[in-house]
Each structure stands twice: as structure tokens, then as C-alpha cells.
Amino acid sequence: MEKLQEYVKKVNFRSNSDKEMVFKYNEKDSELTNAKKAEKVNLSYSAEYKSYYEYDADKKLYFRFRNGKPHIERQTEEQLTTKNIIIQKVKNYDIKGDQYGRQEVNTVGSGEGYYITNGKCIEITWSKSSRTERTKYLDSEGKEIVLNPGQTWIQIFPVSGKIEIE
Structure with missing residues (x-):
């Protein structure tokens, strides 16, 4: 990190931004209020591709x-874990003529999703006004969600997929 900071000074890169931070974080771990249980989260993108998360209450991680x-x-050969999961449901389409099956994913606009942490989840909405703006995630009262300290995974998920939260 020191070498990186030295280089930034050497070439006179800007070290601040006029952009807001992407997320707000709690100072310490906090429980969601009015939340449902979320100890296992199954995400079926398609018949061929599925992923899921299992909550470990002792480690407070998924x-x-x-x-x-x-x-x-x-690199580490360790299983991936995360503290927070955001599921952002989006419209997606196959790119016409693409021989590799790539997709166009609509992350500009608005939609629904979930915020999951500490074995619980709440329904959220998301919005993004343009490609260069940040995505905002709001709870049911219209307040921006505040994440628990720790790693966050954002699952961009097709509206046609199947989500099961147990």
C-alpha cells in the first residue's frame, strides 16, 4: 500500500472524489428489524447454474x-464467505448473434431485491438513474440500507430466476 501511495503522489493522481461512498456501514454489527429468517439462500439462475449460501451462526458469515x-x-483454497448479501433482481437478455451466450444485463432503472445479513433478510428496492451513477438500495420505509461491517456480495440476479430464502 505504501508503494501505491508513493506512486499516486509521484504522478499527482487525485486522491479524493466528488462521488458519494457506494455504501454506508454500521460502526458495529447490527441486527435487522422486521426481518425474516435467512439461514439458507438458494439462487437458481437457470436449470444449469445454481448457487446458494448457508449461514454459520457461530462465525456470523455466509x-x-x-x-x-x-x-x-x-489462491487461498478456502471456501468463499461473506457478511452481507444484496440480491438485485434485474432484466437480462441474450445478446443477439453472440456466439458465446453473453447477456445484456439492465442495471439502470429500478427494481426489487433483498438485503441479507446475520441470518435475516429484508426486502429492498434498488434504483440507478444512469450508467455512471451509483445504485441506491432502500428498505421498505424508503431509507438507504446500512450494511454491517464485513465483505458484501452483490448478486445481480435475473427476474426470471428462482430465489428461495429459508
């Missing part, structure tokens, strides 16, 4: 699985 197996990080 462990990620992909197609029925632990999702392993290549």
Missing part, C-alpha cells in the same frame, strides 16, 4: 456454494 459444491477461492 458460506457460498456453486452447483452443489463449496465455492473455493483459487
